[in-house]
Amino acid sequence: MFRVGLFVVVSAANSPVCECGRIRSERCLVWGPGLSPAAVLPVRYFFIQAVGSDGANLTLSPGEGTFQVKIRPLDAKEHVRIHVPPPLDRGDGSFLVRYRLYGTALKGLRVEVLHRDAAVAKSPYSIRGGCLVSPPPPPDRNSPCPRLAPGGRPMQCPAEEARAAADFEAFPTIDLRRLREEVPRRFANRGGLVHYAIIDNRLYRRTLGKYTDFKMFSDEMLLSLTRKVRLPDVEFYINVGDWPLETRKVDAVPVLSWCGSVDTRDIVLPTYEVTHSTLETMRGVTNDLLSVQGNTGPPWTNKTDRAFFRGRDSREERLHLVSLSKASPELLDAGITGWFFFRDREKQVGKAPLVGFFDFFKYKYQVNVDGTVAAYRFPYLMLGNSLVLKQDSQYYEFFYGHLKAGTHYLPVRRNLSDLLEKIQWAKDHDAEAQRIARAGQAAVRELLQPSRLYCYYYAVMHVYSERQVGRPARHADMEPVPQPDDHAAACACERGTAGGEASTRDEL
Numbered sequence: 001m002f003r004v005g006l007f008v009v010v011s012a013a014n015s016p017v018c019e020c021g022r023i024r025s026e027r028c029l030v031w032g033p034g035l036s037p038a039a040v041l042p043v044r045y046f047f048i049q050a051v052g053s054d055g056a057n058l059t060l061s062p063g064e065g066t067f068q069v070k071i072r073p074l075d076a077k078e079h080v081r082i083h084v085p086p087p088l089d090r091g092d093g094s095f096l097v098r099y100r101l102y103g104t105a106l107k108g109l110r111v112e113v114l115h116r117d118a119a120v121a122k123s124p125y126s127i128r129g130g131c132l133v134s135p136p137p138p139p140d141r142n143s144p145c146p147r148l149a150p151g152g153r154p155m156q157c158p159a160e161e162a163r164a165a166a167d168f169e170a171f172p173t174i175d176l177r178r179l180r181e182e183v184p185r186r187f188a189n190r191g192g193l194v195h196y197a198i199i200d201n202r203l204y205r206r207t208l209g210k211y212t213d214f215k216m217f218s219d220e221m222l223l224s225l226t227r228k229v230r231l232p233d234v235e236f237y238i239n240v241g242d243w244p245l246e247t248r249k250v251d252a253v254p255v256l257s258w259c260g261s262v263d264t265r266d267i268v269l270p271t272y273e274v275t276h277s278t279l280e281t282m283r284g285v286t287n288d289l290l291s292v293q294g295n296t297g298p299p300w301t302n303k304t305d306r307a308f309f310r311g312r313d314s315r316e317e318r319l320h321l322v323s324l325s326k327a328s329p330e331l332l333d334a335g336i337t338g339w340f341f342f343r344d345r346e347k348q349v350g351k352a353p354l355v356g357f358f359d360f361f362k363y364k365y366q367v368n369v370d371g372t373v374a375a376y377r378f379p380y381l382m383l384g385n386s387l388v389l390k391q392d393s394q395y396y397e398f399f400y401g402h403l404k405a406g407t408h409y410l411p412v413r414r415n416l417s418d419l420l421e422k423i424q425w426a427k428d429h430d431a432e433a434q435r436i437a438r439a440g441q442a443a444v445r446e447l448l449q450p451s452r453l454y455c456y457y458y459a460v461m462h463v464y465s466e467r468q469v470g471r472p473a474r475h476a477d478m479e480p481v482p483q484p485d486d487h488a489a490a491c492a493c494e495r496g497t498a499g500g501e502a503s504t505r506d507e508l
């Protein structure tokens with residue numbers, strides 16, 4: 001697994017600078033959810049595509065400081081702290097702009113994108129509405145604002161999430177009475193289980209089992225979600241342990257889990273790892289799904305053409321990687337950085353020093369081998385511009401179904417018997433390898449956007465609610481999970497109340 005804080009972050013400012021002439025600022029493209037009031041996210045973001053004087057997209061970086069972005073409230077009298085780091089250079093002619101609001105801009109925001117003082121695309125942009133201005137006021141002032149989804153499905157969410165649809169096939173109906181009886185009995189002693197109810201968009205829970213610390217991640221996401229959308233009343237169990245639980249083919253009960261497997265019937269949610277990273281972007285977390293996009297190492301031709309792996313000893317094949325690496329160092333550089341599961345083999349295999357995650361992308365090929373379950377680094381590896389060699393696995397995360405072996409990554413047998421051969425193939429077919437790397441990167445950039453994670457949670461809650469039989473309830477032993485003070489019900493819903501809005505955070 002990709003434990004929070006496992007990798008030391010080293011910033012690598014090694015994007016190439018292209019000498020390909022002037023940028024046509026008005027022909028550049030600017031797009032993304034951060035320009036729409038509908039996407040109320042912890043960190044809002046949008047993209048800039050540099051376009052050259054010939055009208056064609058740049059495909060290499062025109063340099064770090066190519067674009068400047070200024071964001072301020074539309075109403076000049078409002079004072080809102082807005083953190084706008086310089087655009088992240090994605091190394092391929094496109095940039096990612098992130099910004100976090102520390103206050104509510106009641107009228108909205110003005111976003112200016114400049115290239116050497118010239119307006120880029122249709123800059124300046126005005127963002128009016130949404131949390132920033134006008135969600136429909138909720139009936140009860142104390143309830144959180146329905147902000148991501150004024151009037152129904154959250155904007156820009158896909159009509160259907162295929163993985164969720166497949167997961168729910170086994171559950172045409174969800175009998176809550178049976179669920180309450182069976183899930184605790186069968187799974188409470190299997191690690192960590194959290195029983196949640198969302199009633200009137202408020203969150204309640206009780207924990208079952210010994211290892212429930214990771215409820216902080218599910219709490220965090222569910223609270224964030226209920227601050228943005230009105231959720232239907234639902235009652236469900238989240239498994240906060242590593243392994244999926246429901247192995248029954250018939251009479252299965254639905255349990256929500258972070259990792260799925262072909263042998264189980266659990267309903268998959270985005271992992272705590274990508275969820276936390278999304279919520280804490282530009283705050284507690286530095287190697288999140290957005291920043292990794294601006295730290296993908298040297299351009300393809302300058303990467304070391306060897307496969308790379310560093311990680312803990314959480315699965316035996318990882319140790320096998322090290323022997324392959326010792327036998328063929330010209331193809332593979334692999335090392336174990338932390339010993340826990342196979343300590344008795346540490347002496348023989350050796351311990352490698354930690355490597356900053358962004359430094360992985362100095363290598364052309366990245367090896368993804370499962371940990372205890374799916375390796376939660378996979379989305380991050382896919383976002384670099386390296387080719388990912390993925391071990392075949394019964395485990396999957398919520399987005400894997402959108403990716404195709406051979407199109408977005410190279411598959412490798414579970415026992416790794418064809419790994420070296422695949423690396424050699426990539427070396428011999430450089431253009432094709434690069435094409436696959438690019439396709440994988442593009443797909444995951446789209447699939448793992450922060451807005452898509454919310455969409456996915458929302459979709460699961462929604463489909464789940466439709467299948468419930470019986471009435472979801474807050475049970476006597478459930479405690480309320482309060483919204484954090486500093487971004488509770490901030491925003492325009494509370495506009496009618498005296499004072500306060502400006503000092504409360506816009507949050508996500």
Ligand SMILES: *[C@@H]1O[C@H](CO)[C@@H](O)[C@H](O)[C@H]1NC(C)=O
Pocket residue numbers: 014015016298299301302
């Ligand atoms: C990439 O390699 C070329 C030629 O070897 C070199 O001129 C260039 O500086 C390198 N760029 C980076 C970003 O390392």
Ligand SMILES: *[C@@H]1O[C@H](CO)[C@@H](O)[C@H](O)[C@H]1NC(C)=O
Pocket residue numbers: 029049057094
């Ligand atoms: C230029 O880049 C934009 C944004 O990535 C993309 O949508 C468009 O298809 C590209 N145009 C061409 C001609 O490749």
Ligand SMILES: *[C@@H]1O[C@H](CO)[C@@H](O)[C@H](O)[C@H]1NC(C)=O
Pocket residue numbers: 413414415416417
């Ligand atoms: C690895 O797995 C394949 C099937 O996927 C099998 O044919 C092969 O014999 C295995 N190799 C080793 C060394 O176990």
